[in-house]
Amino acid sequence: MMQGSGNSCVLPRMAERRLVLEREIPIQQQRIDSLLTFSRTRFDSVKSEAQQTIQLQEKLGKLKGELRDTEDALVKALSGTASAPPPRGRHLQGVPQEPRRRHRRPRNRRLPGVQSRRPHLAKMEVVN
Numbered sequence: 001m002m003q004g005s006g007n008s009c010v011l012p013r014m015a016e017r018r019l020v021l022e023r024e025i026p027i028q029q030q031r032i033d034s035l036l037t038f039s040r041t042r043f044d045s046v047k048s049e050a051q052q053t054i055q056l057q058e059k060l061g062k063l064k065g066e067l068r069d070t071e072d073a074l075v076k077a078l079s080g081t082a083s084a085p086p087p088r089g090r091h092l093q094g095v096p097q098e099p100r101r102r103h104r105r106p107r108n109r110r111l112p113g114v115q116s117r118r119p120h121l122a123k124m125e126v127v128n
Helices: 002-083
Strands: none
Touching: none
């Protein structure tokens, strides 16, 4: 008879727990679905950012190549102009040019009262 009374206490408790768990199952399923939706959304976002990063890196690589080519062309152009003689002709026409002799003192003229630093030049005659 003891077993009968023991079973009578266990069955209602098991039924009560079963009701609690049956109410909890949809709540947990909803949480799992929400987490799954969030994870998929986040994954898609990260995937999109990764694809955009790859595209930008490819574009950056192309731009760096173009920059190198442009720099090479600039160096080549500058080295060509530096080694080439300056052009003469039309652009110099009409530019007044002063003779250089006006602005320089003749080398062999000595100033009065100044001794020569080079005694071997003192014997030379002054030419006017």
